[in-house]
Amino acid sequence: MTERPGSLHATALSRTYAGVRALEGVTITVRRHEVIGLIGPNGAGKSTLVNLLSGFDFPTSGSVMLEGFDITTWSAHRRVRSGLVRTFQHGHAFPGLTARENIEVAALGTGAARGVAARRATELLELMGLADHSNAEAATLPHGDERLLGVARALATMPKFVLLDEPAAGLNEDEISAFADIIKLVRDERNAGILLIEHNVPLVLGVCDRIHVLDQGETLAEGSPTEIRNHPAVADAYLGATAG
Amino acid sequence: MRYVQYFIDAVALGSLYSLVALGIGLIFGVMRLINLAQGELLMVGGYTLFATNGWSVFVRVPLVLLVIVGLALLMERAFRRLRSAAPATMLVMTFAVSFLLRSIAQKRWSAQGKSMNIFSGLSHAFTVGQLRIRYVTLVSIAVGGVLLLGVNLFLNRTDIGLQMRAVASDRRIAQALGVRTNRVVVTAFALSGVLATAALLLFVPQRPTVTPDFGLQIAIVALIGVVVGGMDRLAPATFGGFSIGFANSMVFSLLPTGQRVFLDSVLYGLVIIVLLLRPQGLFQRERQTTRV
Amino acid sequence: MLVLLAGGLSTVFSQSVQLKFHNAFVITAMVVCVYVSSGNSGVISFGHVSFVAIGAFAAGLFSMKAQQKGAVFNDLFPFIKDNHLGNLATLILAAALGGLYALVVGIALVRLNGLSAGIATFAVLGITRNVLRNWTKVGPGAKSIPGVEETTGLTQALMALILCIVVAYIYQRSAAGRRLRATREDAIAAQGVGIRIYRERLIAFTLSGAMAGFVGAVYVHFLGSVSTDQVYLDLTFLVLAMLVVGGVDSLWGATLGGLSISFINTLLSEGEKGLSLFRQKFTLPTSSSGIILAALMAIVLLTRPKGLANGREFGLRGFRRRDSI
């Protein structure tokens, strides 16, 4: 396959669970300094794709390249330490640790010294608007804040690529627009490539540079927000119900 | 021919351990509790046999059954409060109960072995060609087979058995659907008491002396078997118990006489290898992948 | 605080009973060793007494005089038979051997979780005992090692315990310790932030193995002699019970559980022989101490399933309510 330095690139990824095809021949590229939206109805295979990209699951066929290296068989922690991190659709905060400690330990996980970790935590708590909760145990946070904590934790690993699995679920209108600003900031100031799974159509159309649509495990469409908005099949399969 | 003999002996020991393993597996299934004190059921039953040496078997067998099942139900009461505690807490609680019972036995009967003879005819042997078969071997295999089949029928054909399987697969959901968990758990403990009684009676011809640690040894071996086989479902757990008994007897027979003192090392080595190769259990079908 | 405690004890109890309390410090140090690995990782180990045993036997054999060894243990490898070491050297040797053994065992076993890990480490304990008991080139066989220099008095016992607590505290506050505690909280999330579970567990396992080897040596210098049965099942269960009764997830819990149960244990077994306490004479019925101890542990577990410490931790400014990383 063609090497694309500075990108996360997956070729013809398929994943089958006991005969059920969750993902079928999906090819996708995330470049640095770019936000890709990943949308599709429930069960389309979005989380499966993130699992395969992040090393929490392995493809039945196909390959994943990170900045020219074939990382298809790499473990999750190795990918994180190479700059590819993800958040989880279902929380996975460290429940007994405070918000601050959650972020610190993520920095420590990628080898930062304790002082550095503490400073990064302060910054990220501020950025995410979680400063008030910094000493609250993660288990006690509302769902929306728990997702934001997940994002902060991912950023604490100093990633080049971030895969966000429904990070804005549970946020209200105001919080969503603040979140859109954070995404853009991460793209522009940290120069990161972002894959954003999101059901909120205005957010996706507003913040993404390109959009990738999955349906029943296969790529349905790919293109700029305008192209996707006007794509007839997408409107039928997905956007129709929400945007219409 | 020699190997056939080894094989038969190994199957017999395997059946004994599968009974204990099934008891441990039943309790683990309904309350996620690893009962280290399971062995003390056998120990207390053993002292009951010792205390009634010379009485008619028609009194002794029901009496032992009563004592063991009664003790199993008492244990259930003691563990009831801890149903939602951490696994390590429950484990140490069963250890405390085991230690308590062993201390009482030690105080009452001292560490000296006491002989418990029952069904002494069972240790006699008959020969077929070059094979020398003790009656207890045949009886163990037969009783083991019948009880395993019986428990299987019970779980699959009766109401309470069905409820027991429901609780084993997900206690909270079963509870939400109106299954009376207490009844199910009590039944599982009673059943494991019945199995322990059978195991005890069949162990007597091989190990006719009871000490305070009599049951602990057996329970530890059976527990290892259960984990090696696969704890999450009953059949693998039981097969695991069978395998450890089988392997114990087989490795002992195959080791050169001078090396037999290293039996434990060989067995534990095998256990480690199996656990590394199949951490989910030797007889579990597929590895459960955690779904992210 | 421990020093105060020791001082207080000496005013309340007679000389012979005080001696027995050194035992409590050594046993508590073992609980702290197990805590370093099991408490921080959340993976139970039944194998740590193997490392204690290795340390105890190495220190015991090397502190015996060569001619004495020749007479009692003729089969030993010559380098064991012909060498003799002093107190401090045996402590260091024991720590090194314990750490090395734990490293080798850990390389294979720390990948396991839950019950599989419990049983596999238990198997290690079984093998260790079986080999020490039957391979007379490295161990004493069924005999016990006699005449080990009894250098563990109050000072050495207390210093060993304090050293273990300090090492455990430093480790759990270090970056490595905090990473390991995160894997205990949520293994998937830990991998998600780049933590290598295997590596972190191996570090803790090896460290705690070295500590356990060291404590084993301190123990044998306290006992004066040791046999394989003294470092096997009973000790394993006792140490684990102390850890759980105190509270597995904090260093304070481990220390509290170890001290309280082993003090009570000592009191009870002394009580069977007749004990004078505040000039009163008490005598417990023979072999009742085990019964009382087991009942007490059961009661604590039933009333405080999270252990005596209930998640509280040592801190520089008193105790923290919450267990943290």
Ligand SMILES: Nc1ncnc2c1ncn2[C@@H]1O[C@H](COP(=O)(O)OP(=O)(O)OP(=O)(O)O)[C@@H](O)[C@H]1O
């Ligand atoms: N570990 C697994 N084992 C079996 N089936 C799985 C597994 N993971 C995912 N699937 C199946 O694969 C399909 C795709 O699931 P996936 O979670 O990727 O969907 P999704 O697009 O993220 O949906 P949602 O919007 O609900 O999060 C579903 O049918 C799901 O049931």
Ligand SMILES: [Mg+2]
């Ligand atoms: Mg999903």
